[in-house]
Amino acid sequence: MTSTKKEQVLVVIQLAGGNDFLNTIVPHGDPLYADNRPVVGHHDLSQIKPINDYIGFRPNMDRMKGLYDEGKVAIIQGIGYEHPNRSHFRSMDIWHTCEPDKVATDGWIGLAIRELDPKAENVLTGVNFGRGLPRAMAVPGVPVASVGDLESYGVLTDVDEDRRNDVLEAFSRMYSPVIGRSAVMDYLTSTGSDALKGADILKTAPGKYSSTIEYGEDTVSRYMRNIGQVHLAGLGTRILYTTAPFNSFDTHANEMPGHTKLWENIDRAVGDFYDDLKEHNATSDVAILLFTEFGRRVHDNGSGTDHGSGGGAFLIGDMIQGGLYGEYPALAPEKLLEGDLHFNNDFRGLYSTILEQWMGLDARPVVGGTFEQMKLFR
Numbered sequence: 432m433t434s435t436k437k438e439q440v441l442v443v444i445q446l447a448g449g450n451d452f453l454n455t456i457v458p459h460g461d462p463l464y465a466d467n468r469p470v471v472g473h474h475d476l477s478q479i480k481p482i483n484d485y486i487g488f489r490p491n492m493d494r495m496k497g498l499y500d501e502g503k504v505a506i507i508q509g510i511g512y513e514h515p516n517r518s519h520f521r522s523m524d525i526w527h528t529c530e531p532d533k534v535a536t537d538g539w540i541g542l543a544i545r546e547l548d549p550k551a552e553n554v555l556t557g558v559n560f561g562r563g564l565p566r567a568m569a570v571p572g573v574p575v576a577s578v579g580d581l582e583s584y585g586v587l588t589d590v591d592e593d594r595r596n597d598v599l600e601a602f603s604r605m606y607s608p609v610i611g612r613s614a615v616m617d618y619l620t621s622t623g624s625d626a627l628k629g630a631d632i633l634k635t636a637p638g639k640y641s642s643t644i645e646y647g648e649d650t651v652s653r654y655m656r657n658i659g660q661v662h663l664a665g666l667g668t669r670i671l672y673t674t675a676p677f678n679s680f681d682t683h684a685n686e687m688p689g690h691t692k693l694w695e696n697i698d699r700a701v702g703d704f705y706d707d708l709k710e711h712n713a714t715s716d717v718a719i720l721l722f723t724e725f726g727r728r729v730h731d732n733g734s735g736t737d738h739g740s741g742g743g744a745f746l747i748g749d750m751i752q753g754g755l756y757g758e759y760p761a762l763a764p765e766k767l768l769e770g771d772l773h774f775n776n777d778f779r780g781l782y783s784t785i786l787e788q789w790m791g792l793d794a795r796p797v798v799g800g801t802f803e804q805m806k807l808f809r
Contacts (some may be wrong), residue, residue: 458768494702
C-alpha cells in the first residue's frame, strides 16, 4: 500500500512530566555531569552513543541515533523561555498557548488547524490520540477528533451518551477554574458534533491499512501505530498528536529504571513509525516533533530529579536538516539558572520554523510575534 497524500504533515509527541535532558542527550565529556549525578546518572560512559566528544545519546536510543546518523534528526538544545515556570500545568500551558505572561485560551496547534482549514471543511485536519484533548489543539470552532484508539474513542467521541456527558463534564471542571466555565462549554458545544463526525470517518482507517511492522505493546507504540493508520488512509489529516502516559517523565524518584523504560518505548515507537512510513513510501511528507514542558534540575535528589528548565526537543524526518541546534547548556555553577540548565532557544522560534518552513503558514498570529527561526528543513 502506498500513500498518495503528499501535503506536509506534523506528528507531535508530548513527553509529559518534564523529560530529563541531561540523561537523554548526555554530556559524557564534561566531568561536572558525574559530579552532579552521583546516583541518577549514566556512570558507564562507554555505553553512551556519541554525537561528538562532549555529548551523546543515552544507551537505549538506538533507533533515534541511527536516524541521527542518517541526518534525519535535529536536536534543539537548551529550549525553553524566559522566566521559566516549574509547575507542570502552567509550563505546559505556556508551551500549548505560546503565552508565557498570561493565561490564554487558544492552543497554537488549534490556531494552525484553523489556518490550514479556515472553513472547517475537514473535521480530521487535526487528530489527537489519547485521553482528553491537549490545550494545544483547543480553539473554539476548530474541530479536532480526540481518539482513545481506533476502536474505542476518547473524550469528544464516546459512543455511550451518558459516559460521554460525564467525561465532558469532568473536562469542563478541570479547565473552567483557569479559563471560565462558559468558555469551556462554548468550545465543547461548537466542536463536539464535528468530532463525532470525525470518529465515524476514522473507523475506516484500519481497514485501509496493512503493514509488516510489528509495533510494541506500550501505549505510545499503540498510538503511533494508530497515527500511521490515519495518515496512510489519506484522510487529509495534517496534524496528529499524542502524549506519553500522563506525567510519566516526572521522575522525582527511581529515575534510572523508569527513564530507561520510557526511552526504550519512545525510541522503538519512533523507529517503528518511521519504518512504517518507509514501507509505504511516505517518509518525505512527515515531520515528527518531540517536546516536553521543562528539563530537570542539574543535581539529582538521591534517586530522581526535580523540576528544572532548559530542556531539549527533537525534530525527525527525511526533510529535516539533522544536527545540533543551539548550544548545550553549560553545567558550570555560575552558568546555571537557580540550579537549572539555562535556556538559549525560545520554543516559539521552533514553532515558527515548523509553521512557516514546513506547514506553509504565517507563524506570527499563531505564536504571538516574531521569533528567530532555524534552518531545520531541507
